[in-house]
Amino acid sequence: MLNRCPACDAPASDPFFSATGLPVHGTAVLPDPVSARSVATGDQVLVLCERCGLVFNRDFDPGLLDYTGDHEESQHHSPRFAAYAAEITADWVARFGLAGRHVVEVGCGSGDFAAELLGAGVGRVTGIDPHFVPQRVRPELADRLTAVPAEFARDQVEPDTAALVCRHTLEHIPDLAVFGAELYAGLRRGGGRALLAEVPDLGRILDEGAFWDLQYEHCSYFTPATMRTFLTGVGFSDPQVRLTYADQYVVAEAGPDGTPGAPELEPHLREALRSACRDFATRVSDQVGRWREWLGGRAATGDEVVVWGGGAKGLTFLNVVEGGAEGTGAVGAVVDINPGLQGRFMGGLGLPIRAPKDLLDSPPRSVLLMNPVYTGEVRATLDELGLGSTELLAV
Numbered sequence: 001m002l003n004r005c006p007a008c009d010a011p012a013s014d015p016f017f018s019a020t021g022l023p024v025h026g027t028a029v030l031p032d033p034v035s036a037r038s039v040a041t042g043d044q045v046l047v048l049c050e051r052c053g054l055v056f057n058r059d060f061d062p063g064l065l066d067y068t069g070d071h072e073e074s075q076h077h078s079p080r081f082a083a084y085a086a087e088i089t090a091d092w093v094a095r096f097g098l099a100g101r102h103v104v105e106v107g108c109g110s111g112d113f114a115a116e117l118l119g120a121g122v123g124r125v126t127g128i129d130p131h132f133v134p135q136r137v138r139p140e141l142a143d144r145l146t147a148v149p150a151e152f153a154r155d156q157v158e159p160d161t162a163a164l165v166c167r168h169t170l171e172h173i174p175d176l177a178v179f180g181a182e183l184y185a186g187l188r189r190g191g192g193r194a195l196l197a198e199v200p201d202l203g204r205i206l207d208e209g210a211f212w213d214l215q216y217e218h219c220s221y222f223t224p225a226t227m228r229t230f231l232t233g234v235g236f237s238d239p240q241v242r243l244t245y246a247d248q249y250v251v252a253e254a255g256p257d258g259t260p261g262a263p264e265l266e267p268h269l270r271e272a273l274r275s276a277c278r279d280f281a282t283r284v285s286d287q288v289g290r291w292r293e294w295l296g297g298r299a300a301t302g303d304e305v306v307v308w309g310g311g312a313k314g315l316t317f318l319n320v321v322e323g324g325a326e327g328t329g330a331v332g333a334v335v336d337i338n339p340g341l342q343g344r345f346m347g348g349l350g351l352p353i354r355a356p357k358d359l360l361d362s363p364p365r366s367v368l369l370m371n372p373v374y375t376g377e378v379r380a381t382l383d384e385l386g387l388g389s390t391e392l393l394a395v
Contacts, residue, residue, distance in 0.1 A: 006176040008263045010051035016277045019044040023347035024064045024216040026312025033350035042216045048277045053226040053265035060219035077337045089120040101162035106152045107169025154185040161190030167198040171218040180234035187256045197252045206276040209283025212317035225269045233263025246373050291321050299330035309370030310336030310353040319348040366391040
């Protein structure tokens with residue numbers, strides 16, 4: 001149990017929201033229904049830090065996580081996401097002078113974004129991630145992409161490193177103050193110009209009651225304001241923070257010339273965040289009730305529903321709404337365009353994950369899309385398959 005804020009060490013306040021029994025991995029690739037139903041589970045007990053504004057899972061236990069099996073986190077199979085990744089990469093390379101330079105990506109996952117950086121003109125990339133081994137580097141990139149399968153430390157950043165990239169990693173870190181200090185020291189050691197970071201936006205999650213965006217692996221949650229406060233506190237200078245990807249992500253760009261200090265969110269921002277957290281449980285209850293009622297109506301008429309999205313969003317949504325005695329049984333399968341998930345099974349409920357073309361075997365009445373960003377491309381795919389009459393709804 002985290003009794004103190006991992007960013008500023010303030011005492012933890014009372015929780016404002018709890019979700020119990022969530023599968024701990026949103027990206028695990030599970031080979032059969034039995035193993036899918038027996039995955040480890042944990043609880044999300046969310047606490048707002050009354051000093052710096054960080055929201056964190058008080059009950060996070062890193063000992064529950066096991067990355068020794070297969071995991072598939074890539075989003076680059078989506079044209080919409082691939083276009084976004086190319087856009088932000090080109091922007092960073094141009095504005096921060098990264099062409100022909102060395103960049104370190106911290107928490108590089110499967111290396112997809114590192115490959116984007118190289119394609120946009122970066123000279124070399126060092127990808128640091130405990131699960132990114134040299135065997136995962138594509139052969140055509142082997143001379144420009146170095147895999148360091150380890151947790152990040154400042155001495156891994158070599159001199160003349162132009163920037164540190166840290167995308168969708170900070171939300172996974174339980175000891176944020178220590179990790180942030182290592183990032184700051186690493187950027188200064190390499191002589192880099194900027195830390196380029198990206199995390200999910202907590203503000204949208206709170207405002208929409210978007211419980212499906214809560215993941216056990218995400219132990220820390222940021223808004224633009226709290227991201228700026230955190231980075232300033234560990235020593236980064238002048239963080240420029242904005243929302244991207246239909247306001248789903250917080251992007252931060254910060255320099256190395258600040259001074260570490262005690263992070264504290266401005267009082268009016270803290271009060272607004274406190275209010276949003278206070279209302280979140282009610283919004284989630286409304287969302288869960290609405291979707292259970294809708295799915296129950298489909299089940300009553302015998303109309304099968306398919307959920308589009310076999311990753312973490314679909315996993316949380318289905319395990320909360322369809323799990324336990326209150327589940328409707330309306331959802332018969334999950335669809336995903338990622339070949340690494342197709343033919344596998346979703347953690348918790350054990351539902352099969354199919355390829356889009358498999359919908360032709362038994363066309364569903366409705367497809368429930370886990371991210372409205374992909375509405376256009378999913379509608380186009382359904383129409384190309386001859387499923388123009390299939391209803392598409394986004395959460």
